[in-house]
Amino acid sequence: MHTSSLLLPFTLLFILCFVKPSIAWIDTHIHVVTKSYSDAIDAAGGDPSGYAVPSWSVDSCLEFMNVIGDQRAVLSVTAPGPSISGNGTEGRKLARTVNDEVGDIVTENSDSLSFFASTPDWTDVQGTLDELDYIFATQKKAVGVVVMSVYSGHLLGDSMFKPIWEKLNDYKAIVFIHPTWYEISPMNVAGHLSQPIIDYPYGTTRTAADLLLTGRFNDCPDVDIILSHAGGVLPYLATRLAGPLLANPFEYDGRNTTFANFELNLNRFYMDVALSTSSPQLEALIAFGATDRLLFGTDFPYASDQSIQLSSKLLKTFIRTNPKGKLVNEAKLTKNAVGLFKKHGINIHNPKV
Template identity: 65%
Template sequence: MASRSFIDTHIHVIPNSYRDAIAAAGGDPSGFPVPSWSIGTCLEFVNSVDIQHAVLSVTSPGPSIAGNGIEGRALARTLNDEVATIADNNPGRISFFASTPDWTDVQGTLDELDYIFSTQKKALGVIVMTTYGDRLLGDALFQPIWKKLDDYKAIVFIHPTWYDIKPKYIAGNLPQPLIEYPFGTTRTAADLLMTGRFGQCPNIDIILSHAGGVLPYLATRLSAILLAKPFSSDGGKTVVTMDDFQQNLKRFYMDLALSGSLPQLEALIAFESTDRLLFGSDYPYASVPGSKLNTASLVTYAQNNPKGHLVNASKLTNNTLALFKKHGFDLGSFNSSSSL
């Protein structure tokens, strides 16, 4: 293989069917404009920032944009088939995380998971959103979905999505991804921990977007409620202890999409998460200049900081290869000898 350094686990694809679905719904409800995308420009970008392998995914709101009925199921299937074709046409460079219907369509989601993992058998895992309707991912309604994912020993990439808060936009029209998305990731990660849902799924691995939002900063604050006694949820049917919390907190993987600044990297290292950090670009929702700036910041830290070896190209790539190998996927032999 070529000597490019990174595997990108947070990079997006925008098939025409998805662009059309968003337009039909009146636009992305997060307020963020849909960028242009083609496989040609995508490959041009990944080559420019030393990405050897890109794991594509359809970002938020995903098939939920078509609702939680037949139309949403159909869009999920169409997207999975279209993105699988893109991966097939670019072997060795492109893989993908498959999409699911809106999780409030529980049966539709279970059926699509069977298609993804038993019939199609091409995806490395699935991308899911932080919320579906007014439900966080630890909601009891979604328990059958988590069980199915655990049965398949799936990698689950959790991506933030818009949510209905008041006011919806900061400063009148600031798109939600800029500020709200990291908090959305934190809220659903906390929900998975405190409902015990993550602990009920020992066979899955979860990747949290954007360095886990503010979880590294707030985890100790969250755990404080467990100092006096275990936390009960589901009407007392589920009990989470401090040991449960700490054990499952350390299971989360986190990508560095738009999270390569010095304060973020210092927090992640203090959080003792460096064995679970992965590279991400967030292209094309992060502009080419924005993504390159984030990568440059990561490069500078890795080269100039005494702790830089904990987040350099070799470390991030080896973390990613080990995660996928754990789930039965060999992405090949990468030359990760670069010091970044």
């Protein structure tokens, strides 16, 4: 995990100095760990996925940004989120406290930090609606919201969550979907690999497919969604998901799911490249037609130093050596991020860079 000191390990500093971009990144997949959130996870007996919570400080985050070449980081609290405290009063309190804590951090570092605000567990529908009003109508500091891929066994297209999506559409929100723990057996592959390593990308894919097949995304024309980690395996499985609709469109929540709407909304998803920069992954995203919707991300500090080193090296090598590198280079991914946030009335670019 990342260092708790103010300086990154020498190996990370050494390697990343040689891959630092000429145009600074806008990092949309980078995390924050506040005291209240860390305390809540400890009180719950740890992250249910089994993944250890890393230490975090403003100084270590800013130092990392300087090394990797970030001009701006859009911070978010990652899985399991405030639902670690349940879907009642305590979960609501944690979401509010976290948003106030991160809001203060961003206010004090507004030249380089922004954030996606957190919500309560979505099965607490009223609590989530109230927090969205606080985020967008009262606090007015966040550039969007981060939500988990599943809540208590309900994927995000579930009819229960319809009022939440309506509220998000009213606010024309940017929604960053991050995978989280879900029940699967056995939990650890080879008795060792924790769920985030393999199963989280599938969790992202499941909830993205659910949003498409239930028509929920179709109902939110003013919402833009960012999928973590290159959309999971969505670029590989999209045709497999859509194919049956050609012969057998089905009804959900009183309406038909059609191939035309599936295809239209499939091409609305933005995707970050956090830990998803191997040549096969980037080639797949390019073939998928996602180059105008790709965003940069690192997954700091949850990704290990070695993983960030490897991901950065692979991306830089692809940009430098592959004829398609210009489709995913620094200028392109930064332009995509600036354009996305500008669409929602937010100037994410740092004019000092």
